[in-house]
Amino acid sequence: MSKSYLEVGETHCAIGHPKSVFWQWMLTVDHKRIGLMYAAVILTFFAVGVLVALTIRIELFAPGAQILDGDTYNQAFTLHGVIMIFLFIIPGVPAVFGNIVMPLMIGAKDVSFPRLNWFTFWLYIFGAIVALTSLWTGGGFADTGWTFYAPYSLNTNTNVITTLVAAFILGMASILTGLNFLVTIHRLRAPGMDFFKMPLFVWGIYATAWIQLLATPVVGITLILALLEKVFGIGIFDPSKGGDPVLFEHLFWIYSHPAVYLMILPAFGIMSEIIPVFSRREVFGYRTIALSSASIAGIGYLVWGHHLFTSGMSDLAKTIFSFLTFFVAIPTGIKFYDWVATMYKGKIILSTPMLWALGTMITFVIGGLTGVTIAMIGADIHLQDTYYTVAHFHYAMLGGVVFLLFAGLHYWFPLMFGKMYNEKHAKIAFYLNFVGFNILWFPMFIAGYQGMPRRYFDYLPEFQIYHQISFFGALIFITGLIYMFTVLIKGIKNGTPSGANPWHATTLEWHLPSSPPPLENHTKVPYVDFRPYEYHHGEPVVKFDYKTMQRID
Amino acid sequence: MSHEYVPEIAIDRDGKKHEVQGWQGDFYGGKLGFWLFMLTEVMMFGAMFLTLTYYFTLHHQDFIDASSHLNRLLGGTNTVVLLFSALTMGLGLLKMRSGDVKGAKLMIWATILLALVFLGIKAVEWREEYTHGVFLGLDALQSGNEHSRPFGQILFYGMYFTMTGLHGFHIIIGIGLMLWLLKRINAGKVSTEHHILHFNIALYWDLVHLIWVFVFPYFYMIGAGNAH
Amino acid sequence: MHTNEHVNYQEQKGGYYKVLIGLLLLTTVTFIQPHMFLQSYTFVTQIMIGAIKAWLILMYYMHMKGETLIGWTVAFAVGLVVVFFAIVITDVGSFQFKTDSHITSQPHIEVNYHHEATEHEASQHDAGHTTSHEK
Numbered sequence: 041m042s043k044s045y046l047e048v049g050e051t052h053c054a055i056g057h058p059k060s061v062f063w064q065w066m067l068t069v070d071h072k073r074i075g076l077m078y079a080a081v082i083l084t085f086f087a088v089g090v091l092v093a094l095t096i097r098i099e100l101f102a103p104g105a106q107i108l109d110g111d112t113y114n115q116a117f118t119l120h121g122v123i124m125i126f127l128f129i130i131p132g133v134p135a136v137f138g139n140i141v142m143p144l145m146i147g148a149k150d151v152s153f154p155r156l157n158w159f160t161f162w163l164y165i166f167g168a169i170v171a172l173t174s175l176w177t178g179g180g181f182a183d184t185g186w187t188f189y190a191p192y193s194l195n196t197n198t199n200v201i202t203t204l205v206a207a208f209i210l211g212m213a214s215i216l217t218g219l220n221f222l223v224t225i226h227r228l229r230a231p232g233m234d235f236f237k238m239p240l241f242v243w244g245i246y247a248t249a250w251i252q253l254l255a256t257p258v259v260g261i262t263l264i265l266a267l268l269e270k271v272f273g274i275g276i277f278d279p280s281k282g283g284d285p286v287l288f289e290h291l292f293w294i295y296s297h298p299a300v301y302l303m304i305l306p307a308f309g310i311m312s313e314i315i316p317v318f319s320r321r322e323v324f325g326y327r328t329i330a331l332s333s334a335s336i337a338g339i340g341y342l343v344w345g346h347h348l349f350t351s352g353m354s355d356l357a358k359t360i361f362s363f364l365t366f367f368v369a370i371p372t373g374i375k376f377y378d379w380v381a382t383m384y385k386g387k388i389i390l391s392t393p394m395l396w397a398l399g400t401m402i403t404f405v406i407g408g409l410t411g412v413t414i415a416m417i418g419a420d421i422h423l424q425d426t427y428y429t430v431a432h433f434h435y436a437m438l439g440g441v442v443f444l445l446f447a448g449l450h451y452w453f454p455l456m457f458g459k460m461y462n463e464k465h466a467k468i469a470f471y472l473n474f475v476g477f478n479i480l481w482f483p484m485f486i487a488g489y490q491g492m493p494r495r496y497f498d499y500l501p502e503f504q505i506y507h508q509i510s511f512f513g514a515l516i517f518i519t520g521l522i523y524m525f526t527v528l529i530k531g532i533k534n535g536t537p538s539g540a541n542p543w544h545a546t547t548l549e550w551h552l553p554s555s556p557p558p559l560e561n562h563t564k565v566p567y568v569d570f571r572p573y574e575y576h577h578g579e580p581v582v583k584f585d586y587k588t589m590q591r592i593d
Numbered sequence: 594m595s596h597e598y599v600p601e602i603a604i605d606r607d608g609k610k611h612e613v614q615g616w617q618g619d620f621y622g623g624k625l626g627f628w629l630f631m632l633t634e635v636m637m638f639g640a641m642f643l644t645l646t647y648y649f650t651l652h653h654q655d656f657i658d659a660s661s662h663l664n665r666l667l668g669g670t671n672t673v674v675l676l677f678s679a680l681t682m683g684l685g686l687l688k689m690r691s692g693d694v695k696g697a698k699l700m701i702w703a704t705i706l707l708a709l710v711f712l713g714i715k716a717v718e719w720r721e722e723y724t725h726g727v728f729l730g731l732d733a734l735q736s737g738n739e740h741s742r743p744f745g746q747i748l749f750y751g752m753y754f755t756m757t758g759l760h761g762f763h764i765i766i767g768i769g770l771m772l773w774l775l776k777r778i779n780a781g782k783v784s785t786e787h788h789i790l791h792f793n794i795a796l797y798w799d800l801v802h803l804i805w806v807f808v809f810p811y812f813y814m815i816g817a818g819n820a821h
Numbered sequence: 822m823h824t825n826e827h828v829n830y831q832e833q834k835g836g837y838y839k840v841l842i843g844l845l846l847l848t849t850v851t852f853i854q855p856h857m858f859l860q861s862y863t864f865v866t867q868i869m870i871g872a873i874k875a876w877l878i879l880m881y882y883m884h885m886k887g888e889t890l891i892g893w894t895v896a897f898a899v900g901l902v903v904v905f906f907a908i909v910i911t912d913v914g915s916f917q918f919k920t921d922s923h924i925t926s927q928p929h930i931e932v933n934y935h936h937e938a939t940e941h942e943a944s945q946h947d948a949g950h951t952t953s954h955e956k
Contacts, residue, residue: 152616154624219629226890227622231603231611253629254898257636258905265644265755272729274751275744276644281736282744282924283749287647291640291908341901345908357912565613567605591606632898639902643909649864651925665852672848681839683882684834691830744924784865799883806874810851810867810885816854818863 070156075139088222112181113497121186133306146232146548167209174202203369218252233568244309247337247408257296261334293344301340307444318394319386320578332371367413403439428488454538472520479513655745660816678707
């Protein structure tokens with residue numbers, strides 16, 4: 041039998057056939073290895089982002105300056121935003137699981153352009169390095185917030201230029217990832233697998249890839265225009281030369297709002313994988329889930345204006361955007377009802393991935409519904425740029441995307457490493473995270489509703505109690521994170537062998553000849569004449585002979 | 594990865610055979626990928642045109658005034674130059690596909706030549722504007738001094754230099770790509786049977802032309818009726 | 822165009838020349854239009870001519886004829902750009918603070934380019950002394 045993709049020598053390289061293990065990893069074009077490297081880098085940045093956030097929390101423990109002065113505080117929340125958005129959550133699920141799992145799910149040997157995939161990874165690393173160099177060069181890290189709003193970003197003396205360049209490079213990497221996945225999904229599906237036989241995670245990646253491809257260039261060129269404005273003074277966005285900062289906000293959010301769907305859609309895909317597998321039931325409403333991904337991506341392009349309600353948009357545009365924004369809740373709601381209906385009368389198994397998925401259902405519903413409240417113009421005028429908004433998007437992003445990323449990490453862990461982590465400890469880690477998360481963010485809804493503005497390093501004494509509860513929650517949350525990663529790392533080192541399909545799942549990535557998978561994935565490409573989640577009386581329907589990959593059920 | 598790729602066969606339950614599409618030698622995949630890449634260019638220039646239209650709406654008359662001072666003769670010549678270069682590129686691809694590799698190479702050289710002519714004319718045009726005091730960084734395009742143009746004109750010229758500059762940058766990239774293509778043809782890596790690279794570079798060149806098709810009227814022609 | 826099938830150069834080059842002639846004619850129209858017809862709609866007319874040229878290039882030079890998948894992707898992208906235009910230009914077109922805004926009612930600065938401008942334009946800029954510059 042063929043060796044696993046993790047073993048020495050088992051890889052294809054972009055240049056030559058290096059002997060050393062190091063270069064075999066650096067030059068690999070194998071989608072699974074690239075995905076693993078993404079995972080390592082992205083989770084490292086996540087850790088850095090969390091530490092910066094902890095610094096911010098400590099600063100906010102009491103009114104007045106504690107450990108940071110005002111300017112440093114501005115740089116700190118910008119650093120937190122830039123790392124978490126551009127380096128962690130935008131590449132996040134697509135780069136890690138899109139790379140590792142998606143080609144396996146559709147029965148492909150690799151992505152369509154493996155060398156481009158390799159190049160993209162290094163482009164991402166290059167962008168990350170550029171972003172981090174601005175910490176120590178020029179006037180220090182940008183203090184504009186991750187949104188780089190003009191005209192402040194054009195006037196500040198901090199090193200905005202480097203950060204803009206970095207964001208552009210990272211955007212390019214994101215575009216190329218999306219492009220690669222789109223062609224892969226269109227071209228390399230196993231014979232017989234039409235679009236409605238694809239696993240739902242692939243649908244999520246597909247919808248995401250369209251956003252990556254078509255929305256990212258808009259912000260790319262916006263950043264270039266801001267750069268040219270800073271270097272040559274072409275006048276765009278600078279009101280002293282007649283430019284309109286509102287246009288910057290338009291162009292910025294034309295990308296950055298679809299970007300939140302870019303983050304959440306593949307995460308929803310993970311949820312749609314986990315729920316049927318751990319309920320041992322065929323997913324309810326397969327087509328509605330698949331098409332709701334597509335329609336969230338579609339509607340998501342048309343709602344950016346709700347970020348500009350207080351920026352001086354015309355009343356007409358405000359009304360249109362508020363109206364369109366409500367529509368996003370419909371396909372999202374459909375997904376939630378489908379998941380709940382899948383679990384109904386299912387044989388629910390509360391393994392760690394399922395726990396994370398169920399936890400996300402609670403946190404994301406809170407995040408999503410508070411989003412609907414601030415889609416209303418009237419409420420938004422009151423709540424914009426307060427902690428209410430901050431809590432909303434952290435519930436949606438951290439409690440939605442990141443929780444599901446962790447769910448996927450636990451779900452595909454045996455696939456990636458062929459080993460199993462300690463279930464009991466992993467569950468404890470989940471509960472710590474879940475409880476800590478809610479204590480950390482829920483008080484911010486109240487503080488924000490009462491008027492605590494975001495991005496202020498000082499505040500009135502009446503808000504102190506909320507910040508201190510938050511701080512307490514943050515400690516639990518961080519303990520939970522450390523606990524979780526310790527459990528996972530221990531699992532990689534000395535977990536028990538898991539076998540190829542420990543969860544009794546049905547999709548193709550679990551029908552590999554060995555675990556971890558061999559270099560070129562499936563021994564033979566199967567013919568797909570079955571739906572992705574076929575269970576009968578709690579048992580998978582489709583069975584394969586792993587030598588010929590023909591069905592034997 | 595250099596060995597000849599043999600497509601795999603998947604067998605369904607009735608014993609019927611289905612050819613599996615691999616990523617190797619996937620002509621349509623390569624074409625689709627490049628089209629998708631071009632869509633990102635469409636979105637990029639689309640966003641710039643959006644910026645342009647935004648300020649055209651705010652500063653209508655300033656834009657028309659500024660546009661009427663651009664050099665329509667040179668701009669028009671460049672339009673025709675690009676038009677012919679698109680033809681040579683297309684004919685070159687046709688020659689490649691019909692097996693005339695030598696003719697294809699000649700056509701690519703012709704395209705490179707026309708691209709250089711385009712850049713040359715562009716340089717003359719920018720120089721002329723520079724001598725009139727209209728250039729990025731000069732006083733006329735800054736606010737609050739005695740040479741300052743009205744806001745709308747500053748924005749018009751700012752976008753003009755940005756967009757024609759980025760378009761020129763694409764031309765330069767295109768020249769680089771064509772030289773690389775010639776190298777690959779000489780090395781025997783691009784041939785009548787395996788011409789996806791040539792096909793995609795031809796697509797790229799058409800895209801560069803396509804962008805100019807909108808850049809030209811938007812900058813040069815909107816104020817044409819106001820000329821002396 | 823799905824495969825690498827062989828083509829005959831002599832048979833197909835005619836198409837390229839026909840398209841070239843079409844594009845050259847349209848370019849000529851571009852130049853005479855501002856002086857000949859539809860003068861009050863120069864901008865729209867010019868963009869329409871551009872769109873026709875773009876359509877010719879797409880269909881014949883870029884071989885989009887008969888491409889369904891690629892055709893839909895292009896239509897999707899172009900459609901998105903059009904929607905962005907519709908929304909953003911609607912917004913700025915109904916800008917409520919034209920007379921108050923710094924960027925639309927610029928304080929007039931003495932300019933030195935009148936020697937280039939026609940009488941007509943110069944008089945318009947003089948008007949800017951007293952009223953808003955916005956048209």
